Amino acid sequence: MLFRYSEMLLLWTHNLDGTLVGFQDPVADHWVDGKYGKALKFNGTSSYVLIPGTPLLDLEQFSIAAWVKSTDFDRNMFVFEKTTNNIINTQYNLFFEDSGTINFRMNDGGSDFVSDRLHESARSHPSMSDQRRRHER
Structure with a gap:
């Protein structure tokens, strides 16, 4: 990018x-x-x-990398989102919760899958942010 x-x-x-x-x-x-x-x-x-x-x-396989520097986490904030017809939470997104936790969400037309931890099929690269470890998903 x-x-x-x-x-x-x-x-x-x-x-x-x-x-x-x-x-x-x-x-x-x-x-x-x-x-x-x-x-x-x-x-x-x-x-x-x-x-x-x-x-x-509209991807079936992809890798995500984001470099984000935030000064506060006072609300949920999207890093990016792919929508259907501009409706949020309809495909996939990467977002911070107000607690500072980073999440990746996918929706396949049924229920949401929200990841707060890595799964066996996922690979991660640890990164540092605000002196705390984060994971790219």
Whole structure:
């Protein structure tokens, strides 16, 4: 994934364009120095990157990696979500609970599967965040 400041594009393997939503003008103020290059700074309530729905993201197998730095966990917050017809919790998402716990949720049209621990078929790479161990799922 690569965010380009000048073009406001989100580039994936499939070259899907993303749109910045909920950012006040000037948008340039929301780009901050990251460890390598620039990063987007979200306000935690109404700013996000919207990628239009596409069957290209209806995946059966995938890997997830996210680099998130949060200053607080005062409410549940999505890192990302894939929806059906813009209805939340209809496909898959990665989110923080207000306790700071990270969860991955999948919904296959029946009941939700919410993971708060790794399963035998999952592989993890431990990472550090706020001096606490987290797992990528």
